[in-house]
Amino acid sequence: MSAPLFADSVASCPHTAAVIGAGTAGMATALLLARAGHRVTLFERVAVLSPVGAGLLLQPTGLYVLERLGLAAQIRASGARIERLLGTTPVGRIVLDLHYADAGLGVHGIGIHRGALSSALWSAVQATGVTLRLGSEVDLVEQASEHVIVRQRSVEAGEQFDLAVIADGTFSQLRSQVAIPHEIAVYPWGAWWTIVRDPERRYDGMLRQTYQHASRMLGIMPVGRLAASATAAMPFVTLFWSVRRVDEALLRARGLRAWKEEVLALAPEAEPLTGQIADFDQLIFATYADVRMFPWHHRRVVVIGDAAHATSPQLGQGANLALVDAAVLARCLNMHSDIPTALAAYSRARRAHLNYYQWASSLLTPVFQSDARLLPLLRDMFMGVACHMPGARGQMLSTLTGTNTGLLRGNLKLE
Ligand SMILES: Cc1cc2nc3c(=O)[nH]c(=O)nc-3n(C[C@H](O)[C@H](O)[C@H](O)COP(=O)(O)OP(=O)(O)OC[C@H]3O[C@@H](n4cnc5c(N)ncnc54)[C@H](O)[C@@H]3O)c2cc1C
Structure with a gap:
């Protein structure tokens, strides 16, 4: 993708937009569209957004979008800087060793509690004049030639908008109402996640993983402070452990x-x-799925975030891809006043980047989470070596930082 992520212009033709789902994708989209002058209503099925979930790794791509939203300082203050990804076998054989700084001076990730990202976006959305509908589950999105009707079972009359953005997550109920063929495949493996204190700061600066074959994986990543905690200054880490779904x-x-x-x-x-x-109540069991569809729009409706392209979290990209979706969608709607034209431009603009991460994560997930024996053996023999080979290391680094758009296609421009 060669176009810059952001176009600084405001909308040439302001629209009314329904954004469905107040996750990372929906909140960032609502914020960007409202700031560009569109009249946005954000529907979220839960009545109170609570800080559930564990840690997230924000990559340079996601951090760039947050920077442009004016939220990066707050995110950096509550999260923890990640400089390195280190993965070894139990006997210390290096499988992955990537330093963000090798991708450029000052490049880094931020480990953060999911709730801290959510509350930063939520405060910004509240301050931006978005109409907020918490506790409002959308059941139906209907298209007419000049508008979209959004309906809730609990409310008799539907509401009319110029366009609808579906951002209701991996197990979207609305995706199938859009006339686009799609597939969802749930992974046989998931993971237990939790957040614990790291009083000795043993894990500062790195995402640390330990693998035995592909059937055991432990991950530990700093996530900074927990605002709601009594020990706010204490550093926390997220810990995850690979679990086969049928064994949970x-x-x-x-x-x-x-x-x-x-x-x-x-x-x-x-x-x-x-x-x-x-x-066990301290452990959250997360399952994940691959969602495939293309294009991601149909006339006046567009599907973004996990609802459009969920992957396994192996590469730590989902929230970052969602933030990039939001930036590109806002740019396309600012550049094209005709909505179907803008949404078609969005699907074209996102294709290479999203295809790459869907391909890479479905290729790599069984290397780290499966019952395979040969794959992890080859991984342990060659991956650590590849981390030091210039061509392979470059691809691995751009994959880690979220900028890769394909092995021969170059990187996303963060400008
Ligand atoms: C275990 C795990 C670890 C992960 N780690 C990372 C990581 O390190 N880095 C990273 O970038 N990504 C990571 N991800 C992926 C990341 O969490 C997701 O990609 C990201 O949160 C997607 O955001 P979203 O807004 O698309 O969807 P969601 O966050 O799922 O938000 C969807 C929202 O829509 C609402 N909703 C659903 N249906 C309706 C409806 N009908 N009407 C109204 N509202 C509705 C939901 O309540 C929810 O608030 C991880 C995921 C998992 C499962």
Whole structure:
């Protein structure tokens, strides 16, 4: 993709827009469209946005969009700077070792609690004159030639808009109402996630992963401070552990002690972290899926974020892709006053970048989460070496930083 992400202009023709879903994709879109002069209504099914979930890794792409939204300072203050991704086997064989700084001076990621990103976006949305509809689940999006009607079962009359942006997440109920063929495939593996304190700051600066074959994976990443916590200054980390979906109930039944023993057999140094987990209720089980569709628009409706292109979190890109979606969509709507033309330009502009990350994450996920034996063996033999080979390292770095648009296509322009 060669066009810059942002066009600084305001909308040549302001529209009324319904944005459905107040996740990263929906909030960033509502904010950018409202700032450009569009009249935006944001529908969210939950009544109160609460800081659920664990940690997220924000990449230079997502940070760039947040910078342009004026939120990066706040995000940096509550998150933790990530300089390096280090993945090893239990005996210390290096599988992945990437330094953000090798992609450019000052390049880094930010580990952050999901709730901190959500509240930064939410405060900005509230201050921007977006009409907010919390506790409003949208059930139907109907298209007519000149408008879109958004309907909720609980409200008799539908509401009319010039366009609708569907951003209702991986398991979207609205995606199938848009006349675009799509597929969803749930991964056989998910992960337990939690947030714990890192009093010794042992994990400062890096996302640390330990792998045994592809059936065991422990990840630990700093996420900075938790604003709501009594120990606000204390650094926290997110810890995740790979779990086969069909085994989740069984592992719970075997008990916390058996699970901790399994974790510590892989990484004994994680004991100060697992020691803080006293109940399975502290672990969130996350499942994930691949969503494929193209194009991402039909006439006056566009699907963005996980609803349009969910992947496994292996590459840590989903929220970043959602932020880029929002920036490109706002740019297209500012540049083209005709809505179907603007949305067609959006689908074209997002194609290479999204195709690359969907391809790369579906290729790499089984290398780290599966029952395969040969794949992880090859991974352990060659991946660490590839991290030091100039061509391969360049591709790995641009994949990590979120800018890759295809092996021979060059990188996304952050300007
Ligand atoms: C375990 C895990 C770890 C991850 N780690 C990373 C990471 O490190 N880095 C990264 O970039 N990404 C990561 N991701 C991916 C990232 O979380 C998602 O890609 C991102 O949150 C997508 O945002 P979204 O706005 O598209 O969807 P969501 O965050 O799912 O938001 C959808 C919103 O729509 C609302 N909604 C749903 N249906 C309706 C309806 N009918 N009407 C109104 N509202 C509705 C929902 O309540 C929700 O608020 C991870 C994901 C998982 C599961």
